[in-house]
Amino acid sequence: MFTRFSKKRYSNGALGKLDDEVYKIVRNNILVFMNEGGKSFMVTSPSHIHQKSLITAKIALSFAELGKMTLLVDLNVNEPSFHRLFSLDNKYGLTSLLLEEDLEEHSPIHKTVYDDLYVLAAGSAVPLSKSIIWDRLEDLMREWEEFYDFIIFELPPYIGVSDTQILTEKGDGVLLVMQEGKTKKKEALETKKLLERGRKKFIGAIYCS
Numbered sequence: 503m504f505t506r507f508s509k510k511r512y513s514n515g516a517l518g519k520l521d522d523e524v525y526k527i528v529r530n531n532i533l534v535f536m537n538e539g540g541k542s543f544m545v546t547s548p549s550h551i552h553q554k555s556l557i558t559a560k561i562a563l564s565f566a567e568l569g570k571m572t573l574l575v576d577l578n579v580n581e582p583s584f585h586r587l588f589s590l591d592n593k594y595g596l597t598s599l600l601l602e603e604d605l606e607e608h609s610p611i612h613k614t615v616y617d618d619l620y621v622l623a624a625g626s627a628v629p630l631s632k633s634i635i636w637d638r639l640e641d642l643m644r645e646w647e648e649f650y651d652f653i654i655f656e657l658p659p660y661i662g663v664s665d666t667q668i669l670t671e672k673g674d675g676v677l678l679v680m681q682e683g684k685t686k687k688k689e690a691l692e693t694k695k696l697l698e699r700g701r702k703k704f705i706g707a708i709y710c711s
Contacts, residue, residue, distance in 0.1 A: 529564040535705050540674030542653040546660045547679040548689035553710055554679045555583035558656045566619035570651040575622045577655045582624035588614055595625025600638045660693045675705040682711040
């Protein structure tokens with residue numbers, strides 16, 4: 503799958519109503535890819551791309567608009583964005599669940615204004631041992647898969663971030679976002695090579711201008 507987005511201006515305040523046909527095309531391609539029962543997929547990019555968070559959120563909304571219970575998770579703990587996009591408090595989030603903090607009735611998973619779309623912000627940036635991340639995240643994913651139809655994760659950039667390369671193994675597929683004038687050809691080819699070497703389930707790429 504290779505999809506190209508035309509240039510548009512978006513507001514970080516809200517997603518608005520999903521009226522761009524291209525997101526529905528992406529969603530349908532993902533559904534075909536995951537027709538064997540997969541529920542979760544990861545969204546990353548070769549290098550930092552500002553639009554990746556909004557694109558990921560719009561894709562999640564496209565699933566929710568099908569009536570699918572969809573959980574959007576911010577795994578980019580060092581550069582979180584979903585709490586701003588959805589106007590959420592980032593005090594409690596994924597890191598709270600990973601560290602099994604006492605949340606005092608504060609659920610870190612938020613129901614959005616959009617039907618069937620839920621968001622888990624990254625939470626406070628705290629040092630996490632890799633053993634905690636991997637083991638606890640796998641437990642959480644099993645719990646979420648019992649409740650949600652789809653779980654969509656936004657990850658940090660793929661190149662130069664070892665955590666991302668490991669995290670992509672946790673989902674049922676990987677979607678790559680690239681940007682004109684931002685993503686270098688060398689970076690794109692290197693990312694594709696690393697994904698193939700690790701035998702990741704590569705869904706396809708989105709190219710935005």
